[in-house]
Amino acid sequence: MKKIISVVGARPNFMKIAPLHRAFQNYSDTIKHLICHTGQHYDEKMSKVFFEDLELPQPDFYLGIGSGSHAEQTANVMIQFEKILLEEKPDLIIVVGDVNSTIACSLTASKLHIKVVHVEAGLRSGDRLMPEEINRVLTDSISDLLFVTEKSGMENLKNEGVSDEKVFFTGNVMIDSLAYFKPKVENSNIHKQYNLEFYKYVLVTLHRPSNVDSKEQLIKLIDLLNEIASKRKVLFPIHPRTKKNLADFSLLEKIDSNLILTDPIGYLDFLALTSNAELILTDSGGIQEESTYLGVQCITLRTSTERPITVEIGTNQLLGTDLDKAKVAALEVLGGKIKEGKIPDLWDGKAAERIAAKISNYLS
Ligand code: UD1
Numbered sequence: 001m002k003k004i005i006s007v008v009g010a011r012p013n014f015m016k017i018a019p020l021h022r023a024f025q026n027y028s029d030t031i032k033h034l035i036c037h038t039g040q041h042y043d044e045k046m047s048k049v050f051f052e053d054l055e056l057p058q059p060d061f062y063l064g065i066g067s068g069s070h071a072e073q074t075a076n077v078m079i080q081f082e083k084i085l086l087e088e089k090p091d092l093i094i095v096v097g098d099v100n101s102t103i104a105c106s107l108t109a110s111k112l113h114i115k116v117v118h119v120e121a122g123l124r125s126g127d128r129l130m131p132e133e134i135n136r137v138l139t140d141s142i143s144d145l146l147f148v149t150e151k152s153g154m155e156n157l158k159n160e161g162v163s164d165e166k167v168f169f170t171g172n173v174m175i176d177s178l179a180y181f182k183p184k185v186e187n188s189n190i191h192k193q194y195n196l197e198f199y200k201y202v203l204v205t206l207h208r209p210s211n212v213d214s215k216e217q218l219i220k221l222i223d224l225l226n227e228i229a230s231k232r233k234v235l236f237p238i239h240p241r242t243k244k245n246l247a248d249f250s251l252l253e254k255i256d257s258n259l260i261l262t263d264p265i266g267y268l269d270f271l272a273l274t275s276n277a278e279l280i281l282t283d284s285g286g287i288q289e290e291s292t293y294l295g296v297q298c299i300t301l302r303t304s305t306e307r308p309i310t311v312e313i314g315t316n317q318l319l320g321t322d323l324d325k326a327k328v329a330a331l332e333v334l335g336g337k338i339k340e341g342k343i344p345d346l347w348d349g350k351a352a353e354r355i356a357a358k359i360s361n362y363l364s
Contacts, residue, residue, distance in 0.1 A: 002363045003032045005084070006094040008059070009040035009077070009101025012174075012286050014050035015267060016096040016119060019176035019352035021056060026353075027360050036061040036084060038077045038101040043240065045264040053267035054177065070100060070131060077104035085112050091363055095139060096120055096173070098132035098285070098306075103139050110142040119173055119355060121146035122153025123285075123306035130208075132285070136306070145362060147355050149173075149289075150309040150344055170354040171346030174286055175293050179349030181271060188272035194235055194260055196273075202232050202330070203277040207239035210321060211283050211301055215249045217321065221301075222246075222254050224323045224330075228281075229258035231334055235273065237265045279333045281326070288316045292341055297333045299326055315341035 004024070006017050017035065024033035037059035041047045051058070063080040065073060077100065085093075085108060092115035095102045106116045121140050125133050140146060140157065148154050149172040157167050191198065204225060212218055228234055238246070238261055246252050246261075255261060265273065271290075274280060280291050280298045288307050291298035292314025303320045310316035317339060319326045333339075 001032055002030060002092075003034065003088065003090040004092055004094060004359070005034045005036050005061075005088065005090045007036050007038065007081075007096075007101055007105040009038040009065075009105075010099040011041050011046050011050065011264075012284075013096050013099060013101070014047075014054055014056065015177040015286075016173045017094075018054040018056050019173050019180065020094065020119070020355060022180075023352040023356035027356060031360060031363070034060040034088070034090070036063065036081065036105075038081070038105070039064040039066055040073060040077070040099060040101045042066050043264070045266070046240070049266035054181070065101075073100050074104045077101050078108045081105050081108045082112070085109060085114060090114060092117055092144070092359070094119060094359075095143075098123070098135045098139070100131070100135065103135040106139045106142055115144045116142060117145045117147070117355075117359060118143040119147045120149055121167070122148045122155075122157045123150075124152070124156045125302075125304040125306040127304045129210075133306070145359070147351075147358075149347075149351075150307065152308050168354075168358055169346065170358070171348060171351030172289060172344075173351045173355070174289060175347040176349050176352045177267075178271065178290055178293060181268060182275070185268055185272040185275060188269050190265070190269040190272050191276070194233075194262070196233055196235065198276040199278045200232060201277060202228055202234045202279045202281060202334075203273050204234055204236040204281045205239070205287060206236075206281075206283050206301065207242050208283040208302065209241075210303075212239075212242045212245050215245075215251075218245060218249060218251060219254075220323045222251055224327055225259050225281075226254070226256040227327060228330055228334075229256040231331070232258075232278065234259045235262065236260065237262045237270070239264060279330060281330065288314075289347075291315055293343055293347055295341055297338055299329055299333070301326055309344045313342045313344060315339050 288310040292310040
């Protein structure tokens with residue numbers, strides 16, 4: 001029997017591990033698949049609700065790390081994860097995405113000569129000021145198997161000299177979750193709860209430091225959202241970081257009544273919201289992909305994207321942090337000028353099955 005430990009830490013990890021966990025159940029004679037939650041995200045609405053929505057079992061290990069500076073958070077995960085690895089001696093670990101838990105656990109495992117698998121490898125924004133970019137580059141450089149979601153990832157890894165035998169283009173596990181749970185979202189009553197009409201509202205998510213940590217940028221963002229709210233209802237589920245900054249900068253009172261701020265929303269309700277939005281405004285990584293898959297218009301308020309396929313063939317527009325540009329584009333979409341999109345190759349709901357098959361082969 002081989003033992004695998006998959007790592008989850010922050011909100012965008014849960015939907016990537018869920019389909020892998022399901023896929024490994026088909027190998028239960030030969031592979032024991034365990035889950036370790038580092039506790040990087042710990043609020044009920046940032047973590048627990050996802051386990052329930054995604055039908056994930058309780059994690060086998062919980063490290064309870066919580067918040068801190070980058071160094072503190074990363075180091076604390078490493079110290080606690082090393083203990084688990086020494087005790088459990090897994091044959092390999094799986095890490096997903098680009099959060100601090102991803103690099104912390106891959107680094108810990110590789111120093112103990114435990115194989116590391118990176119799912120969603122090869123993505124590059126080219127912006128080393130983003131902590132996620134550092135996490136991506138470093139994790140890829142110490143991974144033994146790298147599973148890639150889009151062709152830019154294959155090219156990036158080739159350019160960085162990663163040998164071809166380690167790299168596989170297998171599709172997108174986050175889209176596996178989306179495809180699997182999409183039929184279930186009909187049960188969601190989130191639209192009723194906020195009195196939203198299908199395809200007649202704008203959904204907003206913003207949490208990157210570049211958008212929400214400076215008072216000046218946050219004021220401009222609220223002005224933009226208020227302006228959009230004069231045309232459509234706007235729903236803005238806020239990340240704890242954004243909420244804290246809005247309060248600290250006394251900006252909560254500037255918010256228009258048509259701009260609805262909510263706590264973070266669980267996976268199924270959020271999927272119901274993305275599926276039926278007229279427009280999404282975001283700085284998230286994953287939402288660029290989800291909107292492309294769903295064919296929903298998306299404006300990304302960032303200067304770079306590590307997911308260029310969503311701009312090349314999808315419905316995503318990358319507009320930088322110049323909010324005047326974003327305003328023009330948003331009003332155009334609301335006026336009916338939409339960007340047609342296609343679904344990228346292998347975003348077909350079966351990526352986790354392909355990955356589990358490759359890993360099973362690798363271990364046998
Ligand atoms: C992390 C990821 C980011 C991902 C995001 C999704 C890194 C470097 N960043 O950023 O890639 O897009 O998650 O949400 O790993 N907080 C809470 N409750 C929680 C979690 C966080 O209140 O459950 C607050 C804390 O004040 C904390 C802050 O949010 O200091 C930031 O959390 P952290 O995990 O450091 O990074 P995120 O900004 O969430």
